[in-house]
Every structure is written in C-alpha cells, then in structure tokens.
Amino acid sequence: MSSREKILSAIRSLTLEAKTLPDIPNFSSPGNLVERFTQSITDNKGEVMTKSEFEAWFSAAGFSKVISLSAQFSELATLPLPEDPHDLESLEVAIIDGQFGVAENGAIWLEDTQLGLRALPFATEHLVIVLDRNLLENTMHQGYEKIATADSGFGLFLAGPSKTADIEQSLVIGAQGAKSLRVVLF
Amino acid sequence: MTHPENAAEFLKDAQKSKWHDETLWFVRDKRDKVSKGIPEWEQLRDLASGIKDNVLANLADYLEEFERNAKKNGIIIHWAADSEEHNRLVLEILQQQNCTAVVKSKSILTEECHLNPYLEKQGIEVVDTDLGERIVQFLNQPPSHIVLPAIHLKKREISELFHEKLHTEKGNEDPVYLTQAARVHLREKFFAAKVAITGVNFGIAETGEFVVCTNEGNADMGVHLAQVHIACMGIEKILPRRKDLGVFLRLLARSATGQPITNYNSHFSSPSPGKEIHIILVDNGRTAQLARDKFRSSLKCIRCGACMNTCPIYRRSGGFSYNSTVPGPIGSILSPGLDLKKHSSLPFASTLCGSCTDVCPVKINIHEQLYEWRQEVTKTHGDFAKGLSMKLANGIFKSPLAYKISGSLMRNALKSLPNSLIYHPLNVWGKNRNLPDPPKESFQQWYQKNRS
Numbered sequence: 001m002s003s004r005e006k007i008l009s010a011i012r013s014l015t016l017e018a019k020t021l022p023d024i025p026n027f028s029s030p031g032n033l034v035e036r037f038t039q040s041i042t043d044n045k046g047e048v049m050t051k052s053e054f055e056a057w058f059s060a061a062g063f064s065k066v067i068s069l070s071a072q073f074s075e076l077a078t079l080p081l082p083e084d085p086h087d088l089e090s091l092e093v094a095i096i097d098g099q100f101g102v103a104e105n106g107a108i109w110l111e112d113t114q115l116g117l118r119a120l121p122f123a124t125e126h127l128v129i130v131l132d133r134n135l136l137e138n139t140m141h142q143g144y145e146k147i148a149t150a151d152s153g154f155g156l157f158l159a160g161p162s163k164t165a166d167i168e169q170s171l172v173i174g175a176q177g178a179k180s181l182r183v184v185l186f
Numbered sequence: 187m188t189h190p191e192n193a194a195e196f197l198k199d200a201q202k203s204k205w206h207d208e209t210l211w212f213v214r215d216k217r218d219k220v221s222k223g224i225p226e227w228e229q230l231r232d233l234a235s236g237i238k239d240n241v242l243a244n245l246a247d248y249l250e251e252f253e254r255n256a257k258k259n260g261i262i263i264h265w266a267a268d269s270e271e272h273n274r275l276v277l278e279i280l281q282q283q284n285c286t287a288v289v290k291s292k293s294i295l296t297e298e299c300h301l302n303p304y305l306e307k308q309g310i311e312v313v314d315t316d317l318g319e320r321i322v323q324f325l326n327q328p329p330s331h332i333v334l335p336a337i338h339l340k341k342r343e344i345s346e347l348f349h350e351k352l353h354t355e356k357g358n359e360d361p362v363y364l365t366q367a368a369r370v371h372l373r374e375k376f377f378a379a380k381v382a383i384t385g386v387n388f389g390i391a392e393t394g395e396f397v398v399c400t401n402e403g404n405a406d407m408g409v410h411l412a413q414v415h416i417a418c419m420g421i422e423k424i425l426p427r428r429k430d431l432g433v434f435l436r437l438l439a440r441s442a443t444g445q446p447i448t449n450y451n452s453h454f455s456s457p458s459p460g461k462e463i464h465i466i467l468v469d470n471g472r473t474a475q476l477a478r479d480k481f482r483s484s485l486k487c488i489r490c491g492a493c494m495n496t497c498p499i500y501r502r503s504g505g506f507s508y509n510s511t512v513p514g515p516i517g518s519i520l521s522p523g524l525d526l527k528k529h530s531s532l533p534f535a536s537t538l539c540g541s542c543t544d545v546c547p548v549k550i551n552i553h554e555q556l557y558e559w560r561q562e563v564t565k566t567h568g569d570f571a572k573g574l575s576m577k578l579a580n581g582i583f584k585s586p587l588a589y590k591i592s593g594s595l596m597r598n599a600l601k602s603l604p605n606s607l608i609y610h611p612l613n614v615w616g617k618n619r620n621l622p623d624p625p626k627e628s629f630q631q632w633y634q635k636n637r638s
C-alpha cells in the first residue's frame with residue numbers, strides 16, 4: 001500500500017463526529033479607509049506618500065538601476081525586466097502597481113501580472129507600490145471576497161519591508177528582502 | 187533529562203532567564219493589546235476553531251480535494267507516512283536536480299523530521315535562512331521557540347558567533363550591523379541555490395494553493411530564485427476555502443507577535459513557467475493523534491507560539507528544557523503522542539493555570555489535555571511513574587531557584603486548581619499528599635521580611 005493510501009485509509013477508518021463548516025460574517029470596522037491604511041503601513045515601517053513626494057525622494061536619491069512596471073512611472077525605468085531573476089541581484093528600485101490594499105493591516109495584494117518576476121519585490125533594495133486610493137478594502141474578509149477564487153499562479157499580501165527582531169527582539173528593517181517600502185497613493 | 191532538571195540548568199543564568207521571562211511576557215502583552223483593537227476577536231477565535239474542527243472531521247476528503255486541485259495547477263504531490271520517508275523524498279528531488287546546496291526557510295516540520303542532519307550526511311549543505319534559525323544553526327542548536335528561534339540568546343553571544351562565522355567586527359553588538367552582515371551572507375546563498383525548501387502555514391483544499399508567511403521575506407527570496415521549490419506540509423495544515431484565510435491571517439500574526447499581519451503572505455498555486463513546485467504531505471504521527479479523542483484537537487494548532495509566550499513555566503524554563511521540537515504547552519501535548527516514555531515529564535511542566543488555553547487562537551483546550559496526559563502517563567507507564575515522580579521532584583528541589591518559582595506558582599495556582607489535580611498521585615507540585623491552605627507568603631518571603 002502506498003503512503004498515500006495508508007494515510008487516507010488510516011483517516012477514513014476513524015468514525016469522527018460530523019462538524020459543520022461555519023459561515024464567515026462580513027466583519028468590517030468603521031473609520032476612514034485611507035487614514036487607517038496609512039496608519040497601518042506606517043506601523044509596519046513602510047511609508048505612504050503622494051506622487052510628488054515620491055518624485056522628490058526619487059530624484060534626490062539618484063538611482064541608476066531601476067525597473068518600473070507601473071505605467072504611471074514607466075519613464076523612471078533604467079532597466080528592462082530581465083528574463084532571469086538572478087539578474088535582479090543589484091537592483092536598487094522596483095516600481096510596481098498594487099491591485100488593492102487592506103486598511104486594517106496595510107496588506108497590498110499583488111499577483112504575477114503586477115510582479116513580472118516573482119522575485120522582484122523581494123530581491124530589490126527598495127520597493128515602491130503604486131496604489132489607487134479608491135481600491136482600499138476594510139478587512140481581510142473583503143480582501144478575499146475581492147480575490148474570490150481567481151487563479152493567480154502566485155499571489156501575495158505584502159504589508160511592509162523585510163524586517164526581523166531575531167537579535168534580542170530589536171526591530172531591524174531590511175533583513176533578507178527589500179529594505180524599504182513606499183506606497184504611492186494616488 | 188526530565189523537564190525540571192533541564193529547567194534548573196536554564197535558571198542557573200539568573201540574569202538571562204529573567205530577561206527571557208520578561209521579553210516573552212512583553213510579546214504576550216503586545217498580543218493582548220492588538221487583539222483588543224479587534225471587536226470581533228473572540229468570534230474570530232470561534233470561527234477558526236470551528237473551521238479547524240470541520241477540517242479534522244473531514245480530513246481525508248479535504249486532502250484529496252487539495253491534491254486534485256494542486257495537481258491541476260501543475261504542482262507535484264508526494265505523501266510521506268513518516269519522517270524517514272519525508273527525508274528520503276526530499277533527497278530524491280535534490281539528487282534529480284544535482285543539487286548540493288539548499289536554502290530552507292523556517293519549517294518546524296523539517297525540524298521535526300531532522301531533515302538537516304539527514305541531508306548533511308549525504309553531503310548536502312543546508313542553509314536555514316530565517317535570521318534566528320541561521321543563528322541557532324551556526325551554534326548547532328535547534329530553535330528554542332517556534333516563532334522566535336533565538337530568543338534564548340543575547341546579542342553579545344550573537345556578536346561573538348558572527349565574528350567567528352561571518353567575520354564581523356569583534357565586540358560589535360549592534361543588531362542593525364549584525365543583521366546587515368547576515369543579509370549579505372544569506373543573499374549570497376539565495377542567489378546560488380537551485381532548490382529551496384519551505385514549510386507551509388495553510389493549504390487550501392478549494393484551490394490547491396498553499397500559503398507561507400514570513401516577515402523577513404526569506405522564504406520568497408529562496409523559492410523565486412531557485413529552480414525547484416519543495417514545500418513540506420503536515421496533513422493537518424488544510425483549510426477548506428480560500429476565504430478561510432481571512433480569519434486565519436487576521437489571527438496568526440496578532441497572536442504570535444502582536445503585529446496585524448506578517449509582512450509577506452505568499453500564495454503559491456502554480457510554478458513559474460519552466461520551474462517546479464513539489465508538496466510533500468507528511469503524516470508522522472498525525473493520524474495517530476487524530477485517532478485519540480482527547481488529544482485530537484491539538485492538531486488544530488497553527489504554530490503561533492502564543493501559548494509559549496504566556497506560559498509561566500516556558501518563560502522561566504526556556505525552550506530547550508522541553509527537549510522537544512515544539513516546546514511549551516502545545517509541545518507538551520503533541521510530543522507525548524509521538525513518544526510517551528521520552529516525553530513523560532512534559533505534561534507536568536505546567537501549573538495548569540489555563541493561560542495557554544485563553545490565548546490560543548484556535549481555542550485548543552491545552553491545559554485540559556495536559557491534565558489528560560498526566561492520567562495517561564500514570565496508566566500506561568505505571569512502572570516508571572513512581573520513579574518519574576521522584577525525578578520530577580528531584581529536579582525541582584535540587585535547584586533553589588526552580589523551587590522558588592514553582593513554589594510561588596503553586597501558591598497562586600492552588601486557589602483555582604480542582605482537588606483531583608492537587609491530589610493526583612503524580613502531581614509533583616502537590617507532592618502526593620494533602621496540602622494545607624496556600625500560605626500567603628512562602629517561608630522564604632516570610633524570612634526575608636522578618637529576619638531583620
């Protein structure tokens with residue numbers, strides 16, 4: 001008997017009391033979505049900014065390796081999206097569009113179509129996500145309602161920059177992934 | 187060594203154990219604060235518990251549905267009855283890829299299966315990429331906590347370790363500096379690895395996808411650069427519907443560290459073009475636990491670590507004292523199911539205060555199951571039970587500090603413990619005899635106050 005059969009038949013041999021699958025209420029909380037989203041991203045050690053604030057930061061920093069998949073900032077790109085993710089090793093900035101954000105925790109939903117390469121938002125040094133302020137949901141429940149059962153290949157709720165507190169619980173931003181997250185809310 | 191003996195060892199470094207205790211309490215406190223901001227928190231716990239109950243009652247059907255949908259998406263599914271088979275399957279995939287260096291992100295299951303030593307024996311380099319896990323791996327230690335793997339270490343120790351392993355400046359203890367050094371080291375490993383191994387937080391039957399949550403982004407750094415992704419998944423990790431994630435992702439990070447969500451929550455449903463994703467579905471004692479009426483619900487655990495952070499014994503005795511892959515209250519009900527004799531002292535590593543049960547996001551009745559295991563230990567192993575009782579007592583009374591702690595815990599716990607527990611023959615805290623009313627002060631406190 002294969003392990004698959006062994007495991008499944010071991011489970012099926014048990015007579016277990018039936019338990020109904022509960023329905024999930026559509027919980028949401030009051031408050032201004034933009035304010036709550038901004039607060040959440042800030043708490044997660046990211047930054048929410050306007051277009052002009054972003055442009056000021058970007059031009060002052062003078063980056064040379066930039067990939068932009070966001071139509072609004074396509075002119076900022078200095079590099080095309082490579083075929084091999086290993087070529088992202090020294091990438092300084094990635095600019096991508098977010099599908100929607102969740103106010104309660106700042107999570108932004110991204111899928112293959114926004115990412116180009118799945119490694120992009122992790123491998124880049126700085127990540128910029130461009131997001132429409134009308135595309136904010138209240139809680140994760142509305143977030144999943146929006147995604148429904150669409151097949152994304154790879155999908156991701158991203159809520160901040162790479163961070164760790166593994167050394168004596170001191171929070172450090174920029175562990176293995178992106179060292180910063182900027183959300184351009186338009 | 188029994189739990190009290192190990193605990194006595196941990197308590198020798200009084201300053202460090204005090205820090206450990208206070209730091210975990212601080213994390214517990216953050217969990218309390220953030221959960222209070224969610225009015226429906228208790229409803230979410232009920233829902234999570236109900237969803238997991240439904241999963242366990244229909245596990246075979248859900249596993250088949252999960253397999254069917256994952257396969258449809260181009261994921262390759264394997265089944266492993268035990269840890270040996272799991273390890274062998276991983277090795278076979280690595281050999282197919284001619285892979286001799288693999289990156290791994292936090293996976294408690296691979297710890298449980300002792301995958302690292304197995305692969306290393308075959309000449310394969312395994313790099314744990316979660317910062318805390320890399321630190322303990324450098325020290326040849328297992329993680330001491332399932333969410334905070336290096337919580338038993340101070341930055342001075344990490345600084346010395348990194349000086350030796352990563353050639354950081356001697357004496358530089360700055361966490362930012364040390365993290366940066368680890369970043370450079372680990373990114374080199376990510377960009378070189380052909381195969382990446384991750385654990386799985388949730389597998390969704392309805393879609394065949396699985397979800398991995400990290401704050402460091404290490405799981406994603408590994409898998410998106412590698413050619414092949416191996417996801418090791420306990421069969422109990424199933425959720426029926428994608429929307430169930432709404433409930434579980436709201437609970438998980440808030441319960442674990444008091445943050446509203448982990449920064450990276452990746453949903454894998456199919457491989458990138460030209461790449462491979464393998465899922466290994468592992469039993470390793472889970473179906474046996476499913477068959478045990480009293481302990482079945484321990485399989486609902488989502489490994490948030492909240493029961494550890496709140497446990498007065500865990501905080502004061504350290505993760506290693508449990509000598510079990512999953513330590514703390516939940517480990518003390520999971521591990522006896524795997525090897526009752528080896529882990530027979532764990533169900534006693536508790537005051538039965540019930541704080542674990544109060545914080546558990548999936549509402550496992552942890553402290554009641556600890557009590558049930560005590561009964562099992564007596565029943566099944568009557569022959570060594572008496573010796574165990576002596577050993578437990580010895581471990582405690584040999585160390586004055588451990589005695590002090592257990593004494594003050596006992597005084598507080600006594601008020602709420604039912605008689606059956608206090609007078610349980612194996613209850614070392616009750617010492618197998620009638621107890622007087624709990625004194626308001628211990629002899630030691632009394633002596634301190636009155637000696638001058």
Ligand code: SF4
Pocket residue numbers: 486487488489490491492493494516542545546547548549550552
């Ligand atoms: S038993 Fe509950 S509190 Fe403990 S780790 Fe598991 S889910 Fe978290």
